[in-house]
Amino acid sequence: MxxxxxxxxxxxxxxxxxxxxxxxxxxxxxxxxxxxxxxxxxxxxxxxxxxxxxxxxxxxxxxxxxxxxxxxxxxxxxxxxxxxxxxxxxxxxxxxxxxxxxxxxxxxxxxxxxxxxxxxxxxxxxxxxxxxxxxxxxxxxxxxxxxxxxxxxxxxxxxxxxxxxxxGGITVYSPLKMNGCGPGKTVGVVGVGGLGHFAVLFAKALGADRVVGISRKADKRADALQLGCDEYIATDEDQGWDKKHQRSLDLVVCTVSSAKMPLTGYLGLLRTHGTFIQVGAPDSGEMPPINAFTLIGSGVKVGGSAIGSASSEIPEMLQLAADKKIKPxxxxxxxxxxxxxxxxxxxxxxxxxxxxxxxxxxxx
CATH class of the missing domain: 3.90.180.10 (Medium-chain alcohol dehydrogenases, catalytic domain)
Known part of the structure; x- marks a missing residue:
């Protein structure tokens, strides 16, 4: 031994x-x-x-x-x-x-x-x-x-x-896979950073029709498009972004963790019966309040996701990354x-x- x-x-x-x-x-x-x-x-x-x-x-x-x-x-x-x-x-x-x-x-x-x-x-x-x-x-x-x-x-x-x-990879791969990311789906990624850039890479690798990067500032627009985003929304700078893109996404994965984020606007981006998944974890655990009518009006679902399974999802993710030549x-x-x-x-x-x-x- x-x-x-x-x-x-x-x-x-x-x-x-x-x-x-x-x-x-x-x-x-x-x-x-x-x-x-x-x-x-x-x-x-x-x-x-x-x-x-x-x-x-x-x-x-x-x-x-x-x-x-x-x-x-x-x-x-x-x-x-x-x-x-x-x-x-x-x-x-x-x-x-x-x-x-x-x-x-x-x-x-x-x-x-x-x-x-x-x-x-x-x-x-x-x-x-x-x-x-x-x-x-x-x-x-x-x-x-x-x-x-x-x-x-x-x-x-x-x-x-x-x-x-x-x-970083499995934290976003798991909710993407569990919530049906693939052909025919449009996906939004809130926060183009350590987690978010993986979410873009994996959403594209899983075959999503359209991926939209969402962040406060426009300074990551070029990076987001280079990573594979089809569109980019800068919520602090793009006037009327919530109305322009209303009900355009099937799934939103949120990697940021701020009690001040425009959550109502993010939920408004979802199509009827769309899904919002929170993965970013703030120190305090606080989230912005959710108005019940925001959920009821379009039947959207709000959930969370932790890391994935070491016995199934992580090996599956690593093999996908190898097969698709994903480069973080x-x-x-x-x-x-x-x-x-x-x-x-x-x-x-x-x-x-x-x-x-x-x-x-x-x-x-």
Whole structure:
């Protein structure tokens, strides 16, 4: 049996760490079981969730933490109970590290592990039950995760491209697929950013007839059209946008998270019985109020979506990306510069996804 690797990474020790004050150091991963896989990390995407966790934005973070849940690397230790991964495989881990995985769980038994109500262990910042330890993420040399949530990376996908798909990509792919994105459908994407640019790429790859990018300002219009949008709406600058485009979309995926967003206008873009899906998650969780007559008047539906299933949707998404040669817009940076990258991410400089590249990879 392979020896346990030495776990070191960028530790966030308090809420100030989001200001570029993470510290590199050792930590103790969860206790090893034969259900686990140890991964030597080559790449890790930088997600907005990392910032929320570093500053305890969603809930108090159990410091110290190592964030990062868009992990790609090599399996270096594989538990006896893991059959779909072997040592040496190139693998990935997204935002979930474990669920209850019991056969009597309605969610886990139906490939809906990300909605399991019994146990939801995130890739970082979660405390395992029964004294097993804590989950630590991918701004590090190694990661340890339950094998059920470790996926093989298709050979045709570059590691730096696959990494941000494991959270940013699947967060929008899942609701697009679940809500019928495909030929004959028109899709709106609110927020052309880290998540939104993936939504455009995947909506086109799934065959949507028309994709409309929606953002406050016009400065991303050229990018949106280059990504594949057929049209672009700048809600702060295009006068009468809500009337002009009224009832023109079948599905809207909203990646922004502001209590001040023009939600009534967004809902008005939907055709009769259209669907609005929220994936952006603000620190406060607040959304603008919804007028009941906005829903009743056109029979629209409002819902939400979390990350997708590691056992079904993530492999399906990765294969689609490989088959369709989807190329996300990424900015590779050395993991040694993680602190600066977090600050740049907070300042909105990403176009559209930072990916940390581990210069320690293969040197252990």
């Amino acid at each position: 392979a020896a346990a690797p030495k776990f070191e990474g960028w530790l966030g020790k308090d809420a100030e760490s989001v200001k570029g004050k993470m510290e590199w150091g050792p930590y103790e991963p969860k206790k090893w079981t034969e259900d686990d896989v140890d991964i030597e990390i080559s790449h890790c995407g930088v997600c907005g969730s990392d910032l929320h966790t570093l500053r305890s934005g969603w809930s108090p973070t159990p410091y110290p933490c190592v964030v990062g849940h868009e992990i790609v690397g090599k399996a270096v230790r594989v538990g006896k109970n893991v059959s779909h991964i072997k040592v040496g495989d190139r693998v990935g881990v997204g935002a979930q590290a474990r669920s209850c995985l019991q056969p009597d769980c309605a969610e886990c038994s139906a490939h809906k592990e990300s909605y399991c109500a019994r146990e939801m262990i995130a890739t970082y910042g979660s405390v395992y039950p029964n004294g097993e330890g804590k989950s630590y993420g991918g701004y590090a040399d190694y990661n340890r995760t339950n094998g059920h949530f470790v996926v093989a990376i298709p050979e045709a996908l570059a590691s730096e491209d696959a990494a941000p798909m494991l959270c 817009w990424i900015q590779p940076v050395d993991m040694k510069d993680a602190n600066k990258t977090v600050v740049d991410m907070e300042d909105g400089k990403a176009r559209y996804r930072y990916v940390l590249v581990n210069s320690n990879y293969g040197k252990h």
